[in-house]
Amino acid sequence: MLSTAISTAAEESTETSMKFTSLGGGHGLYQTLVAAKLSAPDSITAIVTVADDGGSSGRIRRELGIIPPGDLRMALAALAQDDEHGSMWAQALQHRFGGTGALAGHAVGNLLIAGLTSVLGNEQAALDTVGELTHSQGRVLPMCNQPLDIEADVSGLDDDPRVMRPVRGQVAVASTPGAVRRVRLLPEQPEANPDAVAAILDADLVTLGPGSWFSSVIPHLLVPGIVDALNSTDALKVVVLNLSAEPGETQGFSSERHLHMLSQHAPSLRVDRILVDGHILPSSTERRYLERAAQSLGAEVIFDQVRQRNETGQASNLHDPARLSEAISAIYQSARLAD
Incomplete structure (x- = not known):
């Protein structure tokens, strides 16, 4: 079904062709990249966060000192060609070893990226090589060429709710029982990957989100070179809002507050559209409050149906790639016509 949809979109690519660049990490970026493939763009580039410190990625990072490969692996799996060869490789990349031995919990793709980095001497060369193996329909780039850490100011960890405590590490931030007020990268103001900057400047369409707001989305906005590129590009910039607040990171956050967090962490950021599922608000x-928050980013809010539903019509908290693709393509085409 997915291959048929891609083929149909490819036949119409004369009208919808674009250079598509997506910023994010984890499952949110995965869904966006699958949606990007359905839009049959001229090119797809994934720009991925590099602060993961948990699970297989965290173990490899600590042992080898390389960029954590987990989110990069997921992006490569999402971009694998939708044929038997690509599907096999995507499944292999995502496969995790069981048991209780030294390999338990490691993803095959993480080990492959780590091994190729050692052989080739360069993580980007390793990522590109895995892309060749999977017949990738796009390129995967780390947002920075060094591993980073996330540190958050968190309230609610003491009897006095006004007291702020630092919490360090992506896993710790994502699972904190307190309320995250602000995050920063360590080292602060890292240098952006030049290839990532070039991909943003060369794009026709750039998406940011959905995903874990403080650990997958906002970290991009803490890299000055990324923000400068976003504000300099001629691309249409679309923020894809989450379908719900996440336990831990954004528990209790309204849609409006998600946007305020973007402005708080990157006051100079300007985007064009905020894509929101029509059933959220x-x-x-509530919609007026969200539109007012969007104005602080220079953006217009677009409501559409992008939520995944099962056979009985029950809504989930996952974006539906086909619906997301249609919504983003419609936004892009509308902007082109307006120009």
């Missing part, structure tokens, strides 16, 4: 008052 049923009241006109």
Whole structure:
């Protein structure tokens, strides 16, 4: 079904062709990249966060001192060609070893990226080589060429809710029982990957999100070179808002507050559109608050149906790649016509 949709989109690519660049990490970026393939663009580039410190990625990072490969691996799996060869490789990349031995919990793709980095002497060369193996429909780039750490200011960890405590590490930030107020990268203001900057400047369409807001989305905005590129590019810039607040990171956050967090961490950031699922904000008052928050980013809010549903019509908290592709393509085409 996915291959058929891609083929159909490819036949119409004369009208919808674009250079598509997506910023994010984890499952949110995975869904966006699958949606990007359905849009049959001229090119797809994934720009991925590099602060993961948990699980297989964290172990490899600590032992080898390389960029954590987990989110990069997921992006490569998402971009694998939709044929038997690509599907086999995508499944192999995502496969995790079981048991209790030294390999338990490691993803095959993480080990492959780590091994190729050692052989080739360069992580980007390793990522590109895995892309060749999977017949990738796009390129995967780390946002920085060094591993980073996330540190958050968190309230609610003491009896006095006004007291802020630092919490360090992506896993710790994502699972904190307190309320995250602000995050920063360590080292602060890292240098952006020049290839990532070039991909943003060369793009026709750039997406940011969905994903873990403080550990997959906002880290991009803490890299000055990335923000400068976003503000300099002629691309249409679309923020894809999460379908719900996440336990831990954004528990209790409204859609409006998600946007305020972007402005708080990158005051100079300007984007064009905010894509929101139409069922998130049923009241006109909530929608007005969100539109007001979007104005601080220079953006217009677009409501569409992008939520995944099962056979019985029950909604999930995952974006549907086909619906997301249609919504983003419609936004892009509308902007082109307006120009």
